Amino acid sequence: MDIRRLAITDEVAFLDFNRLLVAEREAGNVFVETQLVEDFKTFYEKTRREETTTANPDWSTSTNYYAFIDNEIAGRIGCRWELDKGDLATVGGHIGYVTSPKFRQQGVMRTLLRYALDRYEERGINRIFITALADNLPSCKTIESVGGVLQDIITLKDGKTLARYWVTR
Numbered sequence: 193m194d195i196r197r198l199a200i201t202d203e204v205a206f207l208d209f210n211r212l213l214v215a216e217r218e219a220g221n222v223f224v225e226t227q228l229v230e231d232f233k234t235f236y237e238k239t240r241r242e243e244t245t246t247a248n249p250d251w252s253t254s255t256n257y258y259a260f261i262d263n264e265i266a267g268r269i270g271c272r273w274e275l276d277k278g279d280l281a282t283v284g285g286h287i288g289y290v291t292s293p294k295f296r297q298q299g300v301m302r303t304l305l306r307y308a309l310d311r312y313e314e315r316g317i318n319r320i321f322i323t324a325l326a327d328n329l330p331s332c333k334t335i336e337s338v339g340g341v342l343q344d345i346i347t348l349k350d351g352k353t354l355a356r357y358w359v360t361r
Contacts (some may be wrong), residue, residue, distance in 0.1 A: 193259050193260065193261055193266070193300070193303060194259070194260040194261075194310070195226055195257055195258070195260075195303070195304060196258065196259070196260070197240075197255065197256065197257060197305050198239065198256065198258055199238060200207070200233070200236055200282050202258075202265075203233075203236075203248045204233075204302055205234040205260070205264055205351050206229070206258075206264050206265060207229065207232060207247060207266070207359050208264065209258075209265035209268075209292055210226060210228065210229045211228075212292055212293055212294065213226040213290060213292070213293075214227070214228045215268070216228055217241060220285065222325075223325060223331070224290060225290075226271075226290060226344050230259060230264065231282060234288055235302070239261075241254055242254055242263050243255050249277075250278035250345075251277055251278060252272040252274035252275070252278070252280060253273050253274060254268070254271060254272045254273060254279040255268050255270070255271050255311070256268055256271075257269050257271070257272045257304065257308065257311075259295075259300050259303065259304050259308060259324055261295065262294070264294070264295075265276060265286050266292050266294070266295035266298075267289065267290065267291040267292060267294060267300045267301055267304050268289060268290055268304075269287060269288070269293060269301070269304040269305065269307070269308045269348040270287065270288040270289065271286065271287060271308050271311055271312065272284065272285070272286050272287065272288070273286075273315065275319070275321060275327050280321075280352045281321065281331065281356065282346075283323065283342050283348070283354060284323065285322045285323040285356070286312065286317070286320045286321050286322065287305070287308055287322045289301055289305070296330075297330075300330060301331075301334050302334055302337055302338060305334060305338050306338055308322070309359060309361060312361070313361045318360060318361045319358055319359070320337050320359045320360075320361070321356070321357070321358055322340055322356075322357045322358075323356050323357070324354070324357075325352055325353065325354060325355070326352075326353035326354060326355040327352075327353065335355075335357045335359070336357070337346075338359060339359050339360070340355060340357035340359050341355060341359070341360075342357055343356045343357060343358055
């Protein structure tokens, strides 16, 4: 498994990954929040820009890392570096992630999550806040497998419940 940021040459792999996730969301998977990307170059430039600056003062700078297996994207993990922005400290957390349907239950996200935790440690961030919908048991188990300790479960405005975890390094 190769873990890295996207390169401009990853367009085909990214668009395949994106289409799989969008199709899954449209088929009713409420845990997938991916939007269709139609212009890869614009998407790529925006994600690179958001590593250092954002268009909205309530948004955190962030870096996305992708796991590649045999030239396919197996998963993505987004590291949001500023927990004090927007609702990240209560709902969003430091990290957001998604695994390709083709690569689930293979340890991809556990590996990506460990990789991301190392990136936080390199930046001197030793307490990482991660959330998951409480009924997304695979996600909750993944967080717990890397040392996530459940803080609490809250009810969101839409009635869904959110499990909130801390990982301390």
